[in-house]
Amino acid sequence: MRNIRNFCIIAHIDHGKSTLADRLLELTHTVEKRKMKAQLLDQMELERERGITIKLQPVRMLYQYKNSQEYILNLIDTPGHVDFTYEVSRSLAAVEGALLVVDATQGIQAQTLANLYLAIDQGLEIIPVLNKIDLPASDVPKVSQAVMDLIGCKQEDILLVSAKTGEGVEKVLEAIVEKIPEPVSKKSEIGRALIFDSRFDDYKGVMAYVRVMNGSLAADDKVYFIGAKAKSEIVEVGYFTPVIKKADKLNENEIGYVVTGVKHIEDCRVGDTIAKIQGAINKEQDYKKLALAGYKEVRPMVFAGIFCKEGSDYQHLRESLEKLKLTDASLVYEPEASAALGFGFRCGFLGLLHLEIIQERLHREYDLDLIVTVPSVAYRIKSQKSKITSQKLEAESNTGGYRVIHSPQELPNAGEIEEVLEPWVKADVVTPKEYLGVIMELVQDKRGLYKNTEFLSQDSVILHYELPLSSILVDFYDKLKSASKGYATLNYEIADYRPAEVERLDLLVAEEPVEALATIVYKDQAYKAGKKIVESLKKILPRQMFEVKIQACTNYQNSGKNKGGKIIASAKIPAMRKDVTAKLYGGDVTRKRKLLEKQKKGKKKMKSLGRVDIPAEAYMAVLKK
Ligand SMILES: Nc1nc2c(ncn2[C@@H]2O[C@H](COP(=O)(O)OP(=O)(O)OP(=O)(O)O)[C@@H](O)[C@H]2O)c(=O)[nH]1
Ligand SMILES: [Mg+2]
Numbered sequence: 230m231r232n233i234r235n236f237c238i239i240a241h242i243d244h245g246k247s248t249l250a251d252r253l254l255e256l257t258h259t260v261e262k263r264k265m266k267a268q269l270l271d272q273m274e275l276e277r278e279r280g281i282t283i284k285l286q287p288v289r290m291l292y293q294y295k296n297s298q299e300y301i302l303n304l305i306d307t308p309g310h311v312d313f314t315y316e317v318s319r320s321l322a323a324v325e326g327a328l329l330v331v332d333a334t335q336g337i338q339a340q341t342l343a344n345l346y347l348a349i350d351q352g353l354e355i356i357p358v359l360n361k362i363d364l365p366a367s368d369v370p371k372v373s374q375a376v377m378d379l380i381g382c383k384q385e386d387i388l389l390v391s392a393k394t395g396e397g398v399e400k401v402l403e404a405i406v407e408k409i410p411e412p413v414s415k416k417s418e419i420g421r422a423l424i425f426d427s428r429f430d431d432y433k434g435v436m437a438y439v440r441v442m443n444g445s446l447a448a449d450d451k452v453y454f455i456g457a458k459a460k461s462e463i464v465e466v467g468y469f470t471p472v473i474k475k476a477d478k479l480n481e482n483e484i485g486y487v488v489t490g491v492k493h494i495e496d497c498r499v500g501d502t503i504a505k506i507q508g509a510i511n512k513e514q515d516y517k518k519l520a521l522a523g524y525k526e527v528r529p530m531v532f533a534g535i536f537c538k539e540g541s542d543y544q545h546l547r548e549s550l551e552k553l554k555l556t557d558a559s560l561v562y563e564p565e566a567s568a569a570l571g572f573g574f575r576c577g578f579l580g581l582l583h584l585e586i587i588q589e590r591l592h593r594e595y596d597l598d599l600i601v602t603v604p605s606v607a608y609r610i611k612s613q614k615s616k617i618t619s620q621k622l623e624a625e626s627n628t629g630g631y632r633v634i635h636s637p638q639e640l641p642n643a644g645e646i647e648e649v650l651e652p653w654v655k656a657d658v659v660t661p662k663e664y665l666g667v668i669m670e671l672v673q674d675k676r677g678l679y680k681n682t683e684f685l686s687q688d689s690v691i692l693h694y695e696l697p698l699s700s701i702l703v704d705f706y707d708k709l710k711s712a713s714k715g716y717a718t719l720n721y722e723i724a725d726y727r728p729a730e731v732e733r734l735d736l737l738v739a740e741e742p743v744e745a746l747a748t749i750v751y752k753d754q755a756y757k758a759g760k761k762i763v764e765s766l767k768k769i770l771p772r773q774m775f776e777v778k779i780q781a782c783t784n785y786q787n788s789g790k791n792k793g794g795k796i797i798a799s800a801k802i803p804a805m806r807k808d809v810t811a812k813l814y815g816g817d818v819t820r821k822r823k824l825l826e827k828q829k830k831g832k833k834k835m836k837s838l839g840r841v842d843i844p845a846e847a848y849m850a851v852l853k854k
Pocket of ligand 1: 240241242243244245246247248249268280281282283307308309310360361362363364390391392393394
């Protein structure tokens with residue numbers, strides 16, 4: 230039995246988790262010097278471009294403690310952005326301890342708190358690390374005090390490091406060995422492992438990232454996926470170095486990967502338990518007893534329709550979503566058909582960044598050209614004519630007799646609605662106290678309710694608010710940042726559902742409703758929103774050969790004798806002009822008129838056939854209404 234320590238690195242976004250991981254990889258000689266690069270564990274192209282971590286990333290290191298005993302250190306680097314919290318919580322279940330990194334120039338921030346509480350809930354040993362002490366702006370005494378107040382540790386428990394220069398990082402390795410508990414050894418039990426992540430490999434097929442809890446797993450082992458009730462035979466096992474490296478066996482308490490050999494992608498689910506099939510157990514009940522706790526299902530917060538520009542790509546989109554779901558367990562989707570956009574999927578996301586990343590990944594990794602509708606939160610509707618449609622996207626089962634809608638198209642017309650409920654969140658804002666006033670104003674502007682204030686240190690506070698989810702989704706975070714000169718940070722979670730006066734706002738381009746641009750707005754803001762969207766669309770939409778009318782409209786009906794709706798704003802994009810008379814010089818004026826007449830007719834025809842392609846910026850314009 231070898232010495233093992235399993236831990237993850239958690240922090241607020243950009244506090245230096247991945248950079249600290251770089252130094253640990255260097256000190257343990259896990260990665261050759263010439264192969265080293267900044268934030269090595271951010272392997273996805275998108276992560277490198279944006280400088281943020283999106284996916285959890287495990288890596289195994291060998292460490293010679295005080296130049297004698299060797300330890301296997303299994304590290305999991307996690308993302309800091311609130312949209313990827315599910316990655317953090319899954320990582321926490323696979324380890325015994327966490328490095329809580331706090332940027333010494335910034336202090337404790339909203340996701341520092343959120344992630345710390347998640348780790349404490351899991352019963353993990355917390356090692357506080359103050360990072361970026363090389364920067365002149367760092368304030369070690371002040372931030373140390375705040376950390377001590379928060380987790381009740383002593384000054385000497387806090388490690389001071391610079392992940393950039395490497396100062397103090399050796400001490401981190403020692404602390405990992407000394408403080409993080411050795412995983413319990415359970416010897417003679419049946420082999421089983423927790424799946425904390427998965428992905429699809431073009432050559433190997435479905436791979437599960439696992440933490441072995443008991444016994445061991447090796448190639449050719451017959452295994453059972455307890456939750457999915459699927460049998461399979463393991464093809465290969467190995468470790469992360471951080472690239473995958475084949476091994477003979479994954480031992481008890483180790484972290485590694487398993488090439489599962491499952492035929493159906495959906496048989497491998499995160500949170501499920503893989504158990505070795507051994508002579509003694511063969512009944513379903515026997516397995517059930519072996520199931521590990523798993524994870525709470527995540528609740529998507531925003532929903533958008535994803536459709537292919539080319540209808541024939543539908544099958545490819547379906548398969549791509551399936552594969553993407555393996556690497557991103559928080560993605561949910563179900564088929565959707567739209568008159569205007571054809572077949573596609575209604576997808577649920579944890580936030581707008583999540584949506585953006587999924588869209589980008591579908592485009593880059595799967596080469597799909599997509600139309601994504603304007604995202605919306607899920608509303609609950611009580612209506613006279615309510616027919617309950619599919620509610621799969623909502624992880625929550627009890628909606629109290631309300632019908633859940635995930636898209637503006639599903640919102641019934643005003644006359645048919647008794648009540649609409651919208652999701653509210655509990656939001657925590659961490660900020661230096663001088664910005665209290667401006668933040669308060671911003672929250673009120675966004676229909677928020679102030680709850681209370683807690684002091685984190687002498688000059689920084691946590692403000693607790695309740696806000697409609699729809700009002701923080703789009704630009705609340707940007708506005709918060711600019712109001713506080715970049716200092717305030719935000720964390721939120723869904724709280725409950727409350728009544729809302731809303732209606733659908735349709736956009737007509739060339740007299741045709743553009744389904745992807747429809748939104749749900751507060752009734753008292755419909756005018757303002759409609760005007761603003763029309764104005765910005767006027768700037769964004771490309772000029773056509775014919776004149777294009779843009780209209781915002783409420784209560785729109787696409788058919789029947791009341792076809793049309795109430796137009797609340799409109800604008801015109803003039804046609805591009807081609808001087809058809811240029812070739813004429815002098816001569817007869819009727820000839821000129823004839824040409825112009827011909828052009829006019831042509832344009833009329835074009836207009837009736839013409840479809841205006843909506844560029845991607847248009848969707849953002851609608852969101853930022
Ligand atoms: N000066 C200085 N800069 C640092 C230090 N550690 C990290 N940085 C910088 O801080 C920025 C963020 O670092 P990352 O390691 O990507 O932060 P992260 O916590 O992994 O970020 P997310 O994974 O996106 O949450 C990068 O520009 C790093 O170069 C440090 O000790 N000193
Ligand atoms: Mg990172």
